[in-house]
Amino acid sequence: MTKIFSTQKQPENGTKYAAGVIRSGGLVAFPTETVYGLGANGLDGEAVKRIFEAKGRPQDNPLILHVARKNDVRELWTSVPERAKLLMDAFWPGPLTLIFNKSSAVPDEVTCGLDTVAVRMSENKTALCLIRAAGVPIAAPSANLSGKPSPTTAQHVIDDLWGKADVILDGGPCRFGVESTVLLLTGVPTILRPGAVTKEMIEAVIGETRLSKSILQPLGEGERAASPGMKYKHYAPEAEVIIAEGDAKTAAGIIRREYDGMTQSGKRCIILTSEENYTFYKGRHYDIIGSRRDERTLCAALFSKLREYSDTVDVIFTEAVPPDGYGLAYMNRLLRAAGFRTVSE
Numbered sequence: 001m002t003k004i005f006s007t008q009k010q011p012e013n014g015t016k017y018a019a020g021v022i023r024s025g026g027l028v029a030f031p032t033e034t035v036y037g038l039g040a041n042g043l044d045g046e047a048v049k050r051i052f053e054a055k056g057r058p059q060d061n062p063l064i065l066h067v068a069r070k071n072d073v074r075e076l077w078t079s080v081p082e083r084a085k086l087l088m089d090a091f092w093p094g095p096l097t098l099i100f101n102k103s104s105a106v107p108d109e110v111t112c113g114l115d116t117v118a119v120r121m122s123e124n125k126t127a128l129c130l131i132r133a134a135g136v137p138i139a140a141p142s143a144n145l146s147g148k149p150s151p152t153t154a155q156h157v158i159d160d161l162w163g164k165a166d167v168i169l170d171g172g173p174c175r176f177g178v179e180s181t182v183l184l185l186t187g188v189p190t191i192l193r194p195g196a197v198t199k200e201m202i203e204a205v206i207g208e209t210r211l212s213k214s215i216l217q218p219l220g221e222g223e224r225a226a227s228p229g230m231k232y233k234h235y236a237p238e239a240e241v242i243i244a245e246g247d248a249k250t251a252a253g254i255i256r257r258e259y260d261g262m263t264q265s266g267k268r269c270i271i272l273t274s275e276e277n278y279t280f281y282k283g284r285h286y287d288i289i290g291s292r293r294d295e296r297t298l299c300a301a302l303f304s305k306l307r308e309y310s311d312t313v314d315v316i317f318t319e320a321v322p323p324d325g326y327g328l329a330y331m332n333r334l335l336r337a338a339g340f341r342t343v344s345e
């Protein structure tokens with residue numbers, strides 16, 4: 001049986017009980033500022049295996065270890081590079097995951113055999129209470145079934161993992177709604193997954209930082225992913241997702257044409273648009289996801305909207321945004337949800 005505690009009024013509600021579950025090898029879903037995580041004792045290989053089973057996660061996709069203090073990285077990495085110290089001071093607690101060489105304390109189940117490990121410190125109060133009470137780093141990927149859009153509310157976790165997680169801590173909707181920025185710190189710093197901490201923000205602290213090639217394009221045949229998670233079809237609802245490219249007017253023209261064609265052939269369609277663009281779609285079935293002037297609003301609502309329409313429509317039309325700043329995180333998730341299916345003039 002899955003137990004639920006609401007932590008919205010009191011962040012620590014249920015965290016003592018949940019910490020006991022973690023220590024005895026169980027699974028706890030908990031809120032962070034990015035998405036909900038499904039956690040297990042990060043130093044216990046057997047407990048970590050249960051995360052992969054519950055999610056149906058591929059065996060070669062490593063997990064992030066969540067810590068409650070910056071100093072905790074000392075026991076997880078072989079050393080703490082200067083760049084990591086600067087970044088932790090600037091962005092922890094917050095939505096930035098750092099990858100460096102792993103120490104022998106980290107079980108292979110966490111890293112899927114890699115010699116590096118990803119670590120992050122969330123700013124969410126419930127997450128921090130839970131990790132402190134557990135007294136161990138908590139290994140936690142997103143608390144969804146593998147391949148589905150990440151969960152941004154406790155209801156999403158219930159929909160995917162009821163009966164599989166031992167405890168769900170309900171902290172309300174997640175603030176950012178897309179996963180953390182993942183930064184590899186061995187060699188030239190490289191962003192493997194874009195998030196709310198942007199390339200510009202990182203460069204302001206440590207200088208030159210690269211973007212992994214696989215952020216906006218699928219891997220070529222036989223190519224190796226720097227971040228194993230990037231090679232899988234991800235964030236995908238049941239419905240087909242189609243992205244229209246070009247400026248607002250061009251994208252709207254494409255969507256109206258495709259929408260009308262598909263509707264006539266009996267398909268149920270929805271257009272996910274913005275506060276700025278919805279007037280292009282009057283008379284059609286649309287929903288406003290946020291504002292193009294602040295891509296954070298688009299990020300915050302994306303997964304929730306993809307889930308909402310996942311099995312009530314056949315096709316979800318969306319508009320591309322410029323892939324910079326927060327727009328890069330948005331396009332990275334949207335392209336994967338769409339299986340890279342874009343339409344341009």
Ligand code: AMP
Pocket residue numbers: 061062063064099111114116117118140141142179182192193226227228229230
């Ligand atoms: P999730 O926690 O489900 O959002 O996934 C964690 C992401 O971090 C995935 O894309 C993983 O592939 C990536 N990741 C975790 N550990 C490593 C690592 N040691 N090297 C490269 N990527 C990693």
Ligand code: MG
Pocket residue numbers: 141142150
């Ligand atoms: Mg995930």
